[in-house]
Amino acid sequence: MGLEERVAELERRLTALETSDREAPDEAPDREAPQLGEGDFWALEGLKAQLTEVGGAADSGGVLYTGAVRMPTGEGYEWQYGVLTESLMDADWADTAESFAALGHPVRLRLLREILGGRRTAAELAALDEVGTTGQIYHHLRQLTGAGWLHTTGRGRYEVPGGRVVPLLVVLTAARP
Template sequence: MELEQRVADLERRLAALEGARRDTSRLDGSDFWALNGLKEKLSELGAEGGGILYTGSVRLPTGEPYAWQMGALTEGLLETDWTTAAESFAALGHPVRLRLLREVLGGLRTAAELAELDEVGTTGQIYHHLRQLTGAGWLHTPGRGRYEVPPARVVPLLVALATTRP
């Protein structure tokens, strides 16, 4: 019950933030509850170089709920080999693959259902795109011919999409 209350409180806060005017030029902290929490945590850790945090509480059109949080220290991100991320980014770099991901999140889960969509190409092309997304970890196959976005990838996918908005 305590967890349900906490999630409900977070959802209310998120709704309030979504309805509020978004002025990111204000850095006084009044609208940056997540940022302030991150700064506190970084201070506790003695992480002078800073860090990042992304989190989300999502209910898909299919009704499936996802709650997820990921953080990383800046130092670790800057020192790692970024070329290992190329395959993951490349998989997202095609409009048809993004469409397929959106449709899978929306409830179309089989290759046959996806093949019925307009403007996604031939069956062979669809399977090529599905293999690219699966190989990069954006999709997995829980059963023959069925596709799902892994739970740990739902919020990061939506975060990646959100970063493309001005």
């Protein structure tokens, strides 16, 4: 079984696990619902079970990130991705430099946050305080677009592609002190 098939199988099995958890929730009447990050390692245990099922891949391990988010605009995104550690270690990490560089400026991060919050046009973004001149804003928007964090939807409108919303939030979560 090839790597792509194994990752697809991991994603299918994780979806099945998540669905079964939703259908049979563990609710005690006098107990508060657990917060993210509390309790056992439900996501980690699910990942380890799937790694074991794909033929011993658990020896090297894997990385999984997932999310279900609702933006202030009402748009919702559900996304997950899993990759085997071996594949990550064999990859050329320099290929990710442009993507990280695009996120490495406070104004670009602010623009992404504002776009996710509903300000989608260059004019709306230019009206914000402390984001620079129109020329500087367009420079930042080009950097984010070139790295795939944004795309244009026509007539000076920008949006974060659906498949990049959860990864962006994961990167921001991982960078928190």
